[in-house]
Amino acid sequence: xxxxxxxxxxxxxxxxxxxxxxxxxxxxxxxxxxxxxxxxxxxxxxxxxxxxxxxxxxxxxxxxxxxxxxxxxxxxxxxxxxxxxxxxxxxxxxxxxxxxxxxxxxxxxxxxxxxxxxxxxxxxxxxxxxxxxxxxxxxxxxxxxxxxxxxxxxxxxxxxxxxxxxxxxxxxxxxxxxxxxxxxxxxxxxxxxxxxxxxxxxxxxxxxxxxxxxxxxxxxxxxxxxxxxxxxxxxxxxxxxxxxxxxxxxxxxxxxxxxxxxxxxxxxxxxxxxxxxxxxxxxxxxxxxxxxxxxxxxxxxxxxxxxxxxxxxxxxxxxxxxxxxxxxxxxxxxxxxxxxxxxxxxxxxxxxxxxxxxxxxxxxxxxxxxxxxxxxx
Amino acid sequence: xxxxxxxxxxxxxxxxxxxxxxxxxxxxxxxxxxxxxxxxxxxxxxxxxxxxxxxxxxxxxxxxxxxxxxxxxxxxxxxxxx
Numbered sequence: 001x002x003x004x005x006x007x008x009x010x011x012x013x014x015x016x017x018x019x020x021x022x023x024x025x026x027x028x029x030x031x032x033x034x035x036x037x038x039x040x041x042x043x044x045x046x047x048x049x050x051x052x053x054x055x056x057x058x059x060x061x062x063x064x065x066x067x068x069x070x071x072x073x074x075x076x077x078x079x080x081x082x083x084x085x086x087x088x089x090x091x092x093x094x095x096x097x098x099x100x101x102x103x104x105x106x107x108x109x110x111x112x113x114x115x116x117x118x119x120x121x122x123x124x125x126x127x128x129x130x131x132x133x134x135x136x137x138x139x140x141x142x143x144x145x146x147x148x149x150x151x152x153x154x155x156x157x158x159x160x161x162x163x164x165x166x167x168x169x170x171x172x173x174x175x176x177x178x179x180x181x182x183x184x185x186x187x188x189x190x191x192x193x194x195x196x197x198x199x200x201x202x203x204x205x206x207x208x209x210x211x212x213x214x215x216x217x218x219x220x221x222x223x224x225x226x227x228x229x230x231x232x233x234x235x236x237x238x239x240x241x242x243x244x245x246x247x248x249x250x251x252x253x254x255x256x257x258x259x260x261x262x263x264x265x266x267x268x269x270x271x272x273x274x275x276x277x278x279x280x281x282x283x284x285x286x287x288x289x290x291x292x293x294x295x296x297x298x299x300x301x302x303x304x305x306x307x308x309x310x311x312x313x314x315x316x317x318x319x320x321x322x323x324x325x326x327x328x329x330x331x332x333x334x335x336x337x338x339x340x341x342x343x344x345x346x347x348x349x350x351x352x353x354x355x356x357x358x359x360x361x362x363x364x365x366x367x368x369x370x371x372x373x374x375x376x377x
Numbered sequence: 378x379x380x381x382x383x384x385x386x387x388x389x390x391x392x393x394x395x396x397x398x399x400x401x402x403x404x405x406x407x408x409x410x411x412x413x414x415x416x417x418x419x420x421x422x423x424x425x426x427x428x429x430x431x432x433x434x435x436x437x438x439x440x441x442x443x444x445x446x447x448x449x450x451x452x453x454x455x456x457x458x459x
Contacts, residue, residue, distance in 0.1 A: 040459045128459035153388045153456035181437075182428035182455040199458055230430075232387060232453065237397070243451065244436040 023220035030219045031055040033120040037084040039204025040126035040150045042074040047212035049092045059104035060084045071201035110262050113139045123147040129349050137178035141255035150211040155200050157207035159231040175227045176247040179254040274358040277366040291330045295343050304375045314339050333359035380446045388454040393422045410440030426454050
């Protein structure tokens with residue numbers, strides 16, 4: 001039942017015959033999990049809160065950083081350094097105190113995903129990495145739950161409603177999953193120009209707002225959601241295209257396999273992301289067993305390298321992840337510490353390595369501070 | 378008679394090709410997989426993409442699907458940003 005205060009708050013929804021009291025009650029009863037409270041998560045959370053979705057979960061391990069504020073419109077400069085999930089919920093409560101919020105200020109991972117998703121009817125995928133995206137897909141497929149997918153790149157975005165129940169003349173079936181669109185976990189390291197790409201600040205606003213709209217349509221059962229269509233948005237050309245997509249026969253098996261593989265899931269413990277050449281030398285002197293990973297090219301390695309270092313050049317890392325141990329510390333280095341930092345971020349984010357550290361300043365710093373007789377280039 | 382098709386590029390494929398669209402004259406009618414292979418030969422970095430959705434005239438296409446003159450093809454890689 002709607003309370004008098006809710007009649008006032010949702011007046012403009014109630015005036016729409018498509019929504020009305022019945023639709024507003026469906027929103028009130030709905031339980032939605034928003035995975036990621038970044039660029040996409042901010043508008044999704046703002047609009048679902050304002051629309052009166054009764055229970056909203058927010059999961060994000062990150063803290064607000066200054067470079068988020070260009071597009072993550074839920075946060076303020078004073079909130080830099082604070083956990084996004086908690087900060088978001090505190091602000092959202094002020095917008096709509098009628099909503100029940102659950103803040104999870106940690107990463108969605110294999111250990112917690114099934115338990116957390118179990119609590120919700122619908123998931124909105126606003127994550128910024130493939131590991132969590134595939135995890136959301138696999139668990140949603142296993143739990144027979146629809147999810148609203150959104151993702152962005154520079155000026156472009158993608159939106160789709162995945163794994164939804166479709167009623168057709170032939171009966172009931174389910175729509176495509178994320179693995180029906182992109183069966184293979186992407187291999188980012190083989191893509192050239194691995195420098196971090198930027199993003200137009202307003203882009204996640206556009207895409208996230210579409211996700212919120214599709215979420216509300218799914219809950220209230222109105223209109224025609226993007227059930228078997230992938231919406232492609234290009235803000236530079238201001239073009240919008242819908243690609244027809246179908247569920248593959250192996251959707252369930254692919255999700256099950258993805259779940260069982262499970263080697264790309266972030267481990268919970270945090271390690272410092274870099275250390276200095278002197279710190280590394282001290283640890284090696286103390287006899288600590290450290291796997292030294294050189295990600296430069298062969299000719300560079302031939303000029304100079306750390307003793308016992310294993311060479312896996314940056315462009316073939318993705319195919320050689322199995323060679324990197326998980327049972328002891330790994331220190332990655334290159335010439336000046338830039339390529340290796342990229343590898344550290346990649347391995348942590350996409351494969352869940354928690355034992356990986358970057359050598360600050362690369363082998364150049366090592367030659368300068370530890371081993372002055374080493375040949376430099 | 379030439380078999381002219383247009384190819385639209387999204388995400389990282391746009392950066393690999395260096396353009397958002399290309400018009401290609403195919404020597405003969407072919408299949409999606411063949412078109413993809415010839416693009417990969419010309420732009421080897423495309424081979425690094427393990428998942429690449431190809432659409433023909435706004436519809437998901439498999440490698441064995443045929444390409445006709447004037448078809449509109451789109452290459453859509455996964456994107457991770459959020």
